[in-house]
Amino acid sequence: MRWILKQEPLDSEIAHLSEVLKVEPLLAKLLLLRGIQNYEEARAFFRPSLDDLHDPFLMKDMLKAVDRIELAIQNEERILVFGDYDVDGTTAVALMASYLRTITPYVDTYIPDRYKEGYGVSSAGIDYASDNEMSLIIALDCGIKSVGLVDYAKTKGIDFIICDHHLPGSKIPNAVAVLDPKQDDCNYPYNELCGCGVGFKLIQALSSKRGFTVEDLVPYLDLVATAIGADIVPITGENRVLAYFGLKVINENPRPGIKALMSLYKQSHFSITDIVFKVAPKINAAGRIEHGKFAVALLTDFTLEEALLTAEQIVSFNEERRELDQDITEEALRQIIDHQEINKKSTVVFNPSWHKGVIGIVASRLIETYYRPTLVFTRSGDVLAASARSVKNFDVYEAIEACSEYLIQFGGHMYAAGLTIREDQFDAFKEKFEMVVSSTITEEQLIPELEIDAVVDFSQFTERFSRILKQFEPFGPENLAPVFLTKAVYDTGYIQTLGKDNEHVKMFVKQDATDVGYPAIGFGFGAWKDKLDKRQLFDVVYSLEENKWKETSKLQLQIKDMQLS
Structure with missing residues (x-):
């Protein structure tokens, strides 16, 4: 590994903060490296307060969202809570559904099938809402790019409220309300919330309209903290407050589903790291191996007895996921050696039988051995699907985009992406991808930092x-x-x-x-x-x-x- 010493703050800055806070210079230095420069910033950092949470109505369209939900409750409309199959999506669905059910019984949940429907809002989900006479869909952790599907829902008399945190496209869906702090014209003060975090702001707004305070919503923060950890969003600003109080709930009085997963470990205290490496992978395994609805069931179970039974199923999914992950990683490593590709600048491997639910994990595992941009392909129906992972400071999304002539579709961001191609295009794509990476990556980027x-x-x-x-x-x-x-x-x-x-x-x-x-x-x-x-x-x-x-x-x-x- 390359050892990089972070840029030192000025001695005068260290001395000043050390004096103001009455702490050792080393602690002052660590705080300055985190952007904390004065007493007030240090107070907010060391003493997170629910009072530091922003007014939810500062988020664009929040009042429209609240008014539409209140109208649905008043008219006894059936509401569908829709979310992605990963931890952020399933916790967000559990959060919204469990809150709304304290007000109205007409609430159902929907998680798309990872393999039949893919990521995000689906036509099958909209059809399910229509078939069951639902007139409002609240989409969480997805929807910001679902322009055509929101229009399709309108033809069936279904309104949409979108709660997302991903970057919008050039066109915003024509929903009743679009809650996403990453919209250019949204002036919300913090734009690093996860999908579950945006969902929490919506229930905070609904709750305040009904005369309650944010303190009344603290029991829901175990879900928000779990999503913050799993979705790898910055632990700054509101996320730090939500994670701090969410961890208190997790360690003092978690919901039955989280308690059931925690009971698998002989420890009395759980940190964010424990959530990321022990709890979150099991929640994720449901959507990877079977179906995300099992995760929502676990997180909304009313009793510990029910939750323990659901957790047992989820643990079995996770064990299968671990075995697949290990076996496929070993096969992929052998393939790299057998094909004499150790000295390449990229890794592209393919086996038609590899399980689609774990290829993203396998890509990350391969980077632990061969530190370079990595794509793992498997067959998905009539096409090949891949998960991509990258190394620090290299934009794998951009490299894939440079090979767009071979792609059916692709999406993602700098460090993780997904794509599909026709099988007869695989060799040409692999050759072009290696050429693109070789010509753009530096030798330094190929050594872990x-x-x-x-x-x-x-x-x-x-x-x-x-x-x-x-x-x-x-x-x-x-x-x-x-x-x-x-x-x-x-x-x-x-x-x-x-x-x-x-x-x-x-x-x-x-x-x-x-x-x-x-x-x-x-x-x-x-x-x-x-x-x-x-x-x-x-x-x-x-x-x-x-x-x-x-x-x-x-x-x-x-x-x-x-x-x-």
């Missing part, structure tokens, strides 16, 4: 420092856990390997200069064991984490990279 917040001595990690650093949570995009570099450390003789293939390493490291030490764990660093015998000095890059055991809690280094001193 590791950004470091600060070079530190172990002696700087005082108890007070650790206590305040914990208040930087919840961590996530634009507020990642700080990454430190400490030089000239050594293992004190307790180094051991872990894992069935000895792929991980655990040790106790001390810094030569300070004689201060900490336990450390390095996942995937098992091969280092023999290098670090005999007190060999090395430099280590790591983040700090709490290692909890029974009633005790100790700091531990989570190793990200090492090199001999």
Whole structure:
């Protein structure tokens, strides 16, 4: 990995903030690196408050959306809550449906089938609404580009309210209301909400019209925090507030469905990271392997007994997903070697039998071995479908667009995209894609980058420092856990390997200069064991984490990279 030290704030800025906040210079530096420059910004960062949430009626079309829903409730219209099959979509549907059902019984939910209908608003969903005499569809985490489908719904007498967070196209759908803070003419102060977050703003607006406050909606924030973590949106502004209070709900009084998934792990506290790596993949597995409606059922189950039964099904989907993911990744890696494509600048692999629901995960896995833009293809009906993933600072969407003469359709963004092509175009597309990537990617972009917040001595990690650093949570995009570099450390003789293939390493490291030490764990660093015998000095890059055991809690280094001193 390339070690990149973040640009240092000015010494005068560090000294000033350190004095204002009465904190160590290292903490002041970490805050400045997060854009926090004064007392007020620090207060908002360290003490998230529901009062910091914006007025939902600042969002374009919010009043229209509220009025249309109130009219539907008054007239006892049947409402369909429609959402995507991923975590953001299914949590948003669960949020909206469970809230509306406290007001009206005429609420149904719909998640499109990943394989039959694909992503977003579908004609099958609109037909379902029509067949069941529904006159209002609330679409969540999708719809901003569904111009033709919204018009199609109108021909059937169905109105649309869209709650989306994706970038709009050149034309906005002719819906009753379009809630999307990324619209050019929307003046809402924060535009990084996830789909579930936009849904929350709508129920906040509905609730305020009915004389309630945002405090009354706190029980719904376990869903919002789950979506924020899973959708990898920045943990800044409103997202930080919603995630902070949502995590409190998750850890103190989660809904039965989330509690059922948490019960699979023997731990008393869940962080955003735990949600991302333990809870979210299981919710996602429903849509990948079977159907997203199972996720909505789990998240709206009324009792823990019901939720445990639904969770059992979802866990089985996730186990199947993991097996597929592992098997397909191994097959794809073999294909790269067999086809002698190790030295290419891109990865493009194809097998007609690979499961479409996991090819995006497999693309990410392949990047862990061959760090370069990656496409994984499988057969989907009469065509080939692919998921694309990219490396830092390389726009894979743009590279795919440069091969548009071979595409049936494509969509996505800089780091992730999807596309379909005819099978007889595969070889030509693969050749053109490699040519485009080779001519535009730099050698630096092909080496993983590791950004470091600060070079530190172990002696700087005082108890007070650790206590305040914990208040930087919840961590996530634009507020990642700080990454430190400490030089000239050594293992004190307790180094051991872990894992069935000895792929991980655990040790106790001390810094030569300070004689201060900490336990450390390095996942995937098992091969280092023999290098670090005999007190060999090395430099280590790591983040700090709490290692909890029974009633005790100790700091531990989570190793990200090492090199001999």
